[in-house]
Amino acid sequence: MQETGGEPEEIGRFLDILKQLIRTPSVVGAEHSFFLYLKRELEERGISATLYEGLLVAEGSEPDNGMISAHIDRHGLICTGPNEFQYAAFIAQNRGDLTGDSVAEKTYKDIIGRFMNQRVQAYDPWSGAYLGLGEIDSAYMCERRLNLLFKVKGLEHLYAGTPVAYVDTLTYEDGYLSAQLDNVLSAAIILFLYERGYQGRAFFTAQEEVGKSWRYLLEWFRGHDLSTDSLLVLDTSPYPGRVAAEAQHIVLRNKDANATFVSPLTKQIETICDEFSIKYGYKDAFIEDLNREFLAQGKPLYSLGSTEMGRLAKASDGTIQGTTFQLPTTGYHTTAETVSLESIEKALKILETLYLKV
Numbered sequence: 001m002q003e004t005g006g007e008p009e010e011i012g013r014f015l016d017i018l019k020q021l022i023r024t025p026s027v028v029g030a031e032h033s034f035f036l037y038l039k040r041e042l043e044e045r046g047i048s049a050t051l052y053e054g055l056l057v058a059e060g061s062e063p064d065n066g067m068i069s070a071h072i073d074r075h076g077l078i079c080t081g082p083n084e085f086q087y088a089a090f091i092a093q094n095r096g097d098l099t100g101d102s103v104a105e106k107t108y109k110d111i112i113g114r115f116m117n118q119r120v121q122a123y124d125p126w127s128g129a130y131l132g133l134g135e136i137d138s139a140y141m142c143e144r145r146l147n148l149l150f151k152v153k154g155l156e157h158l159y160a161g162t163p164v165a166y167v168d169t170l171t172y173e174d175g176y177l178s179a180q181l182d183n184v185l186s187a188a189i190i191l192f193l194y195e196r197g198y199q200g201r202a203f204f205t206a207q208e209e210v211g212k213s214w215r216y217l218l219e220w221f222r223g224h225d226l227s228t229d230s231l232l233v234l235d236t237s238p239y240p241g242r243v244a245a246e247a248q249h250i251v252l253r254n255k256d257a258n259a260t261f262v263s264p265l266t267k268q269i270e271t272i273c274d275e276f277s278i279k280y281g282y283k284d285a286f287i288e289d290l291n292r293e294f295l296a297q298g299k300p301l302y303s304l305g306s307t308e309m310g311r312l313a314k315a316s317d318g319t320i321q322g323t324t325f326q327l328p329t330t331g332y333h334t335t336a337e338t339v340s341l342e343s344i345e346k347a348l349k350i351l352e353t354l355y356l357k358v
Contacts, residue, residue, distance in 0.1 A: 011345060013195070015177075018170060018188040022179050025123050025165030027076030028088045031206040033128025034072055038187065038204055045194050054206040054216035058194070066200025066355045067322070068193070069217065070186035070234040071208030071308065075333050077120065077164040083156045085164060087148035089209045115139040115150065118335065119167040122158055131162065166335050177344070181329060181337040183208070186234035189347065198355050205308065214311035221320055229263050231322030233309045236339065237283055238332030245328040248281035249273075249346040253324045255284050257303055258310035261323045265354075269325065272353050278346045283326070325351075 026034035035056045042049040048059045056072075077085040115136050122131035134154035142149045155164065170179045190202045203220070205213035221227065239245035252269065255261055273280045284304050291301045312320045327347055331337045 010196070011341070014188065014192045014344070014348065015170070017191050018185065021184045021188050022168050022170050025076070025121065025128070025163070026072050026074050026184070027078070027163035027165050028073035028207055028209040029078065030125035030163035031073050032126050033123065035204065037128070038072065041191055042194065047194050052216065052220060054213070055220055056204040057220065058202040058204070060194065060199030062199040063201045066198065067203070067228055067231045068190055068200070068234060069203040069205060069231060069308065070190055071183050071205045071213045072187050073206055073209050074165070074180055074182065074184065075209060076166060077150055077152070079122070079155070079158040079160055079162040079164060081160050085150040085152050087150070088163065090147045120152060120155070120164045121167050122155055122162050122164045125163050132157065133167070134164070168335050172341070175341050176338050177341055178331070178336050178338045180335045181339060182236045182333065183234070185236060185327065185339065189234060189351065192348070193351060193355065196352060196356060200355060208308055211306065211311070214308045214315065217308070217312055218315055218320070221316070227316070227319040229321040230265055231309065231312070231320060232265055233307065233322065233324045235307070235324060235326045236329045236332070236337065237326035239328050239330055242330055245330050246340065248279045248328055249343045250278065250280050250350065251283050251326040251328050252280055253283050253307070256305050256307045256310035258306055259313035261309060261313065261321065262318070263321050263323045265323045268354060269350060272350050276349060278350065
């Protein structure tokens with residue numbers, strides 16, 4: 001990674017954390033080894049970390065002093081047969097409730113070509129042990145299987161079920177960071193907050209990219225007989241270009257396709273943004289504005305999208321509420337997903353003000 005030059009020491013430390021996490025694979029459906037890596041990192045910081053099915057729960061010395069969640073799965077491939085590789089998130093039985101009309105789904109269909117010549121690494125899903133390096137020769141949409149299929153050079157020896165992650169490093173150029181940021185960026189933010197003194201709870205969830213992560217969270221809340229109106233779900237949020245992305249430093253939501261968000265966090269975050277002149281936008285409002293334009297032009301409309309927070313609010317009948325807190329990016333679901341360093345700095349300022357009372 002190129003030097004950022006002159007950035008505050010705390011940003012340098014944050015980037016160190018992010019670089020290490022990016023190098024650790026966590027393909028959707030094969031996250032166990034990444035959970036173990038996070039567990040060690042948390043415990044080295046003096047934070048209790050308990051692993052459940054599909055969920056790692058971190059608790060500091062004041063567990064009621066905040067609830068933050070982030071999914072830790074990333075897109076990649078799964079070996080599905082002799083020298084056959086499919087897009088992990090869209091293997092038929094894992095399609096979740098994808099309908100083809102969300103911003104994310106429309107975006108991924110436009111980026112098939114970006115996988116050409118992408119280096120990939122195979123790893124053991126339990127230990128994380130390295131199993132080989134390869135390179136994507138080609139990618140295409142198989143209309144019969146409704147999935148992205150890949151041809152990969154160098155991994156002909158793999159058995160079915162082996163996860164294959166993109167080889168990824170963090171790059172910095174002209175104030176922008178690029179990598180496969182969704183959603184390792186949020187995991188790095190949480191680890192950094194713990195280093196800075198956060199002592200509340202944090203949840204790291206699996207399989208968000210196939211619409212399943214909320215189930216693991218719901219199970220935990222029910223098992224502990226807890227409810228909340230202050231769960232903050234961190235993530236990235238895709239925009240079609242830098243102009244649209246940079247209209248805000250952070251992205252909030254009033255609602256998604258599942259539920260309206262009802263939480264005091266929304267007003268608290270707005271107040272902090274106003275105090276520090278931080279720009280914020282609402283993704284649902286952005287999509288609704290786009291849809292008004294598309295309706296007038298006779299184009300297909302976008303869905304408001306499904307978030308972990310919205311699914312939780314709906315499934316719990318509102319006993320688990322909160323809001324989303326996202327960073328605007330371009331190049332969604334690629335190893336060149338890009339965010340401005342300024343957005344990260346502003347996000348950290350908000351979260352430290354909210355939880356550390358700095």
